[in-house]
Amino acid sequence: EKKRYDREFLLGFQFIFASM
């Protein structure tokens, strides 16, 4: 199974790092 992620899913992780 290919690992594909859409933009919104990927961007969701940015805020985890921004808040750390």
Added chain:
Amino acid sequence: ECFSKHPLQNRWALWFFKNDKSKTWQDNLRLITKFDTVEDFWALYSNIQLASKLTSGCDYSLFKDGIEPMWEDNRNKRGGRWLITLSKQQRHAELDRFWLETLLCLIGEMFDDYSEDVCGAVINIRAKGDKIAIWTQEAENRDGVIHIGRVYKERLGLSSKMVIGYQAHADTATKSGSLMKNKFVV
């Protein structure tokens, strides 16, 4: 399950180029690191300079592991690039957004079945105007190249009136400036 990282389809390598005229082109090119999860991508992205803060003459390149960010690499030499040229004003307004969208297109494999054709992406910071490009591995693969260009243009939010061009590396290596020929446009 909650704490496992999200694996990417590919392992990616981030390269940095800093123009030092006392060194060779290859000596100026450095591998920063490799990553293969969503979390490690953001850990890296959050800890490096934004492209707009780099000095003129610097590049970032993100390529699939095993492909070097140069035309001569076996996976690049028959390929080409979708090129976005930016005005000086766009460095402030759009450069970082365009580059991040480019990175997300790559690591998220957003070009459907043609994601396999993608080799990487490059951003050149230059005083005369910055450039961003997605490199693909086979310039003759018309269907793949066109699909990637259409999706890329849409992801960047470019208007339908703006035309972007695809140039084969073999042509770029032998021509420059106004002589550069677009093999495809979208």
